[in-house]
Amino acid sequence: MFSNPFLLLFPFFLLLCFLLYWAGARHAYTRRPVAENGNPDAFEWHFFVPCRDEEAVVGTTVARLRADHPAAHVWVVDDDSEDRTGAIVAALADEDRRVHLVRRHRPHARQGKGAALNAAYDELNQFLSKDTDRERVVVCVIDADGQLAPDALARVSGPQGFGDPETGGVQVSVRMRNTGDPRPLGEDTGRLRNAFARLLVRMQDMEFSVSNAGMQLLRGRTGSVGLGGNGQFTRLASLDRIAAAERRPWQRGALLEDYELGLHMILSGDRISHIADTWVSQEGLPHGRRFLTQRTRWAQGNLQCVRYAPRIVSSRHYGGKGVLETLYTFLQPVAHLVTLALCAVMFVLLGLTAAEDGFGAAFGGMLALWPLVLGLAVLSIGPFILWGPVYRRDFAADRSLLTALLWGVALWLYAYHLFPASARGFVRMLRGRNGWAKTRRNAESVDSGPVAIEA
Template sequence: MFHSPLLLVFPFFLLVCFLLYWAGARHAFLRRPAVQDGDPRAFDWHVFVPCRDEEAVIGTTVARLRADHPDAHVWVVDDDSDDATGTIVAALAESDRRVHLVRRHRPDARQGKGAALNAAYDELTEFLAEGTDRERVVVCVVDADGRLAPDALRRVSGPHGFGDPETGGVQVGVRMRNAEDPRPLPDRGRAANAFARLLVRMQDMEFSVSNAGMQLLRARTGSVGLGGNGQFTRLAALDRIAAAERRPWQRGALLEDYELGLHMVLGGDRTAHIADTWVSQEGLPHARRFLTQRTRWAQGNLQCVRYAPRIVSSRHYSGKGVLETLYTFLQPVAHIATLVLCAVMFTLLALDAVRDGFGAAFGGMLALWPLVLVLGLVSVLPFVLWGPVYRRERADDRSPLVGVLWGLALWLYAYHLFPASARGFVRMLRGRNGWAKTRRNAEAVTSGPTAIES
């Protein structure tokens, strides 16, 4: 039946890599050290909020940031919105000198999130007094619907964060604040809302424990990735990237946040992850919006593969850091290869069945059912074991059985990576790199594409 040993060796290799990475992430999460607070008064804080058509959420976001972090400046970048985003922020800026509106207009506007953040960086540079110690200035990027934990500045000021002068960037944990919403889709029926609740819950579980574990593992390998929400960077580190790359955030990058972290480590700055504080955002209850978001992430990951030679040859990446980063880069590639392998295997099975009959073609597989069962358990168990951890961290009022069921659901949820990776790869081959923003949950659903431009 098996026409090449590679059909057996390759899946085993991927499974072993996955299990090793999972074990490291789980251990790093469960054994993470306590985070010591620092003194946020030792730094000047500036929050960048890139916006395009965000009138549904921007007023609330700015008000929350100013209430929870009164000493921070908030820079809202209006990327030529068609709605009232700019008007709302302009009114807030008139009554609050720590709220700043950065207006962008076409044709310079709408060139991606990275370009919007670069505009805020330029405005901040003009705003700061001559002679400002830029090592003491910290920039935080928050999504237009983001809410930063009240203790976040204290946590990232400590010795695990900017209290270490070698730290150039810090990523905090991410949560979905609508994980407990009983009706994420108020205009839909019971079944649709049940699916939407589970989808949002899985996103919260993914970020709160699974992704946090990966980031804490990366802290041990020196390869922590920065995210687009809850990303803290020392202004002097941004300056060093701008001197080497012409701008801090790269134009046209679909993962401008992760790419920034790569540049930071390549430049010799340390990146850190602090899981014990957070930024919250809205989980996506719409399957289509969710899939288009993850397609963009997969495509952006594939774009970052071009950095592999620089990372391998960099003196700032340890051997473990190189391995971890390459593993992250190649995840979408592994998903695509797995899909191709499955297609090849099923094709060969069909050909064998036509030639030798059904019994001869599938008899060998049936004889291997104990091995298939063991491999299935080994593949599912890592996801299931995240369930009780998530329940303890985020929902300790739920029963232990619910935690196990959430773990099983996480295993099924993980299969979205396969179509997302395939779609991202096809888009990249077709040269389709333009993206519109993902609509907020408060925005009306209209026909047509949700998040993709040609």
Template sequence: MVFVFGRFLVYWAGSRHAYRHNAPAEPGDPAAFQWHLVIPCRDEEAVVTQTLDGLRAAAPEAHLWVIDDDSEDTTRDLVLAAADRDPRVHLVQRRRPHARIGKGAALNAAYREISAWLPPSADRSRVVIGVVDADGQLEPGTLGQVCNPKALGREDTGAVQIGVRMRNADDELPLPGRGRAANALARALVRMQDVEFRANNAGMQLLRRRTGSVGLGGNGQFVRLTALDSLTVEEGRAGRPWPERALLEDYESGLDLRLAGWRLTHVTETNVSQEGLISVRRFLTQRTRWAQGNMQCLRYTGRVLRSPHYTPAGKAEVMYTFLQPVVCVLLVLLLPLSLAITAAGLVLFPAETADFQLRYGPWMLLAFVLATLPMVFWGLAYRRHVHPDRSRLTGLLWGVLVWLYAYHLFVVATRAAARMLLGRNGWAKTRRNAEKVTVGAPTALES
């Protein structure tokens, strides 16, 4: 237990230091690159038109490639209508049985189409593929920040991950027509997701930037085309740089790029916005998939530890990330075990057990509280950097909520472990807030 809390505190301290001492970079020249933004879509009629309009406004020089993963709604028609108005909008059409088998397979289809579309004379080192969620919106000036001198402005940089924020974090009525309690819970859930990405995760990524182990996300990653090309030379991966049938194809692709010798970095000067989930059920479904995908990454352990491209600090950081859900599951299993041992002790050795609990129980509880209190810092840091107009008391409240919010990791890690034991490794799309019912029948990979 001491080791678990110790490793958490070391990681937290490193993230906090990196977050507090981040130095912004000057933007680069987007005209030096050719930009292709890829938007994977599956039954996204609720958001796709708004997304295309927003991306065109934020990145007028970019080509927009929408991957329709055999949608059963009007997604395809909406994209074709947009393509009629804008020659820089392209449709990548996928059909079952090759569709709906995971985001990695969809991204690989776009990679092949973009490669075929480019002229043979194209300088592929100057072609950048960005991945944006179907509800994603880039801030103006994003492309300039992605190619700044510390990011793609360096020729050894293979990929860049930008920050993520929840654009509905200030929505006062996320559930119109519902009561105060339901809306209060939804507001808190979205706010915690925003704090998580803009403070906690930002600190983690800045720490990773120092250790050389930056992770890529499913929304807001930008990859140099030659970096993707380098992954396709591996046996069995022709035309498939992204891992297929992986639950965390984004993070795994970052591992593959780093193992291939490419530098990855994180840019905090710009963000991609997305919808924060307002449903606890959908949130837990999404995070269970993430935790299960994290556990799948354990198969990279040997390659990372043997790689000359990871520093010792980078290897330690990757191992921390790999083992986080595993440690959560072990702690969940240890709780009933420790209670059972205590109960047995009270029956068999009542005096000695009671004396032990009175002597050491309060110290153990105090250690647990002190070990988790640092999570409160992220609420205060979020207020200072994102909402300086809010009171310090509000920041403290957000910090306490972050501390409580972090316990969802134990729930989703346990669910993920159970799914793996049952052989349930399928990928299921997280429904948007605007979707009232599930569109289409489940596929073989959904569960």
């Protein structure tokens, strides 16, 4: 039935790449050294909080940042909000000289998160004196619903972070803080839907806390750590170097402006590290549609970043391992698309064989290969299941081992969202649709505001 050896070998090649990457990520996570604290007083800290219609969360976020990190400045970018975001922040700024409101208005506003961050960068440049040591100034991007760990500045000031003068950026781990919410969709929603929503939030927490953290720690070994949109720390001097080469630190129109910034930072010669021993928390998405929309944007942004491949391959700042890891990351959505295409081809061929030779001829040969199928299933599902006990050990010690193993099975099923997300992202690229609205917060009414993706 399969005369082309590519159809047979390509899935095995993808599985081998996945297993090698998973083994490296798990080893990097479980064997990581504890991050040492540094002296946060050796640096000047500035938080950038981009906001668009964030009245539901921005007041709490700013108050928490000021309470936990009193020496830092908070720069809130109001990207022409249509709610009370600007008024709330303006009132806070009137009472606290370390809170700053950056107002943006259309037509210059609402051009993406990167443009909003560039506006904050420009305002910070005007605020700082000319004799400021910009190597000692650190910018941290926090989502409007983000909450940073109280020990985060001490951790990122240590030798694994900005205590090393070669470090230009640090990314901390991300956690979902609503994993304990028994009814994420509200009291008026049924138990079954709330149970699914709880599991969806738990999977996001598991994904970020252990799986993604392991990937980032592996990238620390290959020199290709990526920056995220929440809990992203950068030296101001590093942003200056990117701005000098690219006209601005964050690129406009990029759907993964955070990851793209990290690429530029490494290409300019700075090192990025990941610190898993501190965190920034955000709300996990309990709504399946919002979740898929968010992941479609990430997949499309990943596909957009493929254009950097020639620069990375030829860069003296990327070693061989870093090039391979980055290309592997770039090509993940492509691999998902190819896998979907191969599955479609397989089912078409099975249907044609069944129509011509009968059901037995079409499926009999496949049934005879059940030991191979079982072995492949174990190799495919096992790595996800093995993250379960690791997650339980570090973040859910009150749960049973059986629960942790079931979470691992759920993580395997959860990973299949990558296939429709990649397909949707690819279709949006083909149609030239690159505009996005913000993802609606859980505290916002479901009948108001944009829906996170343009139709």
